[in-house]
């Protein structure tokens with residue numbers, strides 16, 4: 001299963017730089033951010049608890 005950026009939906013297998021971490025609120029959902037979203041400080045939303053973060 002290919003991982004996708006939580007914010008923009010880009011498959012991160014095509015990206016060189018990305019970060020991947022558990023939701024700081026519920027700790028259950030893996031948040032994935034591509035380099036572009038990181039640079040643009042795009043918000044992510046946890047699909048489980050609805051936590052929004054930069």
Ligand SMILES: [Zn+2]
Pocket residue numbers: 005006007008009010033034035036037
């Ligand atoms: Zn992205």
Ligand SMILES: [Zn+2]
Pocket residue numbers: 023024025026027028029046047048049050051
């Ligand atoms: Zn969460």
